[in-house]
Amino acid sequence: MILTVTLNTALDLTYHVPELRAHRSHRVGDVQERPGGKGLNVARVLAALGHEVTVTGFTGGVTGRVVQDLLTRTPGVVDALVPVGGTTRRTVAVVDMRSGDTTRLDEPGPVIASAEWSAFQEAYEGLLAGADAVALCGSLPPGVPVGAYAALVRTARAAGVPVLLDTSGEPLRRGVAARPDIVKPNAGELAELTGSHEPSRATLDARRRGAQSVVASLGAQGLVAATPEGRWRATPPHRVHGNPTGAGDSVVAGLLSGLLERLPWPERLSRAAALSAATVASPVAGEFDHPTYEALMGLISVNNEVLAS
């Protein structure tokens, strides 16, 4: 079983409007509701790849109940969310059907009490006993200590469970120092962590800060990885057009899936890059297009990365 952790779960709403115009009224044509938060997206992709997945994090209030109700309809995903007194946040993605661009509005999430954070840590330790790998994903809700991911990384390492971290800012900085097996920053998060805007150098720097392997997602430019076995760049054959929401989560799913199947790093990266591009190509945000994934799998070029001088 793969465990994914989403401390700031969400009910994701997607609204389609003919054209978004600030300071006007819009009739929304079509409303989609999905369980949201990065770890839930990762879980959905892993389940679609045939893995058994358990999701944990927090759930509360009526929006939390809707999230859990929607999870019961997602085959292959087991709900192990921990109840809290607050109400799970909503996120709203407004898709402008004229341009295809998306405007996001993210609620802050409920304030987590310290007793709730303790209850979560206990549940997490119990779930690790049955886990082959764990992914820690996304932002922290108010009330959770900034060192939360560092603590969860240490618990996973003590339990001997490989741990991947995908977050940003100070929680990422502290989490990296706790020596996770993999971190998966995007270009902006990597630059913020290392101070370098040159991804190839920055992945090496992030390894020096504690991560065993670093895989940076660079959007249409694919992935760059620094690992104990070597360094690679994985590039799709052409730019894929579409909605990039969830593309980074598909990279995480691809890396974990490859880790469990003990694939060599170049194959893991190839899978992750193909899944990411197939997610951009999907008409539904956060899901991947299977035919595109199959077609791209053999077309990702994975090259040894040489540091630009």
Place this chain on the structure above:
Amino acid sequence: MILTVTLNTALDLTYHVPELRAHRSHRVGDVQERPGGKGLNVARVLAALGHEVTVTGFTGGVTGRVVQDLLTRTPGVVDALVPVGGTTRRTVAVVDMRSGDTTRLDEPGPVIASAEWSAFQEAYEGLLAGADAVALCGSLPPGVPVGAYAALVRTARAAGVPVLLDTSGEPLRRGVAARPDIVKPNAGELAELTGSHEPSRATLDARRRGAQSVVASLGAQGLVAATPEGRWRATPPHRVHGNPTGAGDSVVAGLLSGLLERLPWPERLSRAAALSAATVASPVAGEFDHPTYEALMGLISVNNEVLAS
């Protein structure tokens, strides 16, 4: 008791963001949830003025339960919403804190089955037995016939209950022909109904189409009214700055309140115009600022309206 009908009830969400920028991501600082839909806004203002109010319309799903839960915390408002199988819609108002402007996203609402529409009409007829006046407010959800308001106006008239209609488009056109006691269009709705962009002429035209009295709300320009007793224009002493959301609903509340207290038309218009301006002045959308209301009450100028030649 005053009865207000909101066929397209909503859970109104208000998001405050530092600056709304299309095609960007925004962290929402502050989330407010309120029972929404025009008739519920009218009811809240009437209750604040000391009237007994009953609200009806449709409620369904988890958002419907949240609306009903919030209504129980609104003193003076009795919930007589009729359950449906679909889910009550949400509306999202995004307030740009830099400009103060609001961007709205309105979900379409659940499809009402014909058996649900019949059940509502039966409940409505029962509620009319205890009503001193009824307000029919807002848009129609999918599935409700376009002649719905015309039917509800006729039922109210048959029961001898004064009826006010506040809607737009074809439902307004058909509703007016059923001879309601009052219609309260805004400038755009009145122009669409009559084809005239001159509100004074257009109110007379709307009377000829069947409405006994017509009160048009013209934003900062106040109100213009054509009634069997005479024609007036009610103008606030100065432009009030703020959020116009719910200002028209406060006009409806002021008119109904004045009707029940058998106030002469000029006093009804004065009250409605003061309530409307005090709603714009309130920091909370759809609520009115009591001190502003009290201060403006004596300062609204109500003059006989003479048709421009």
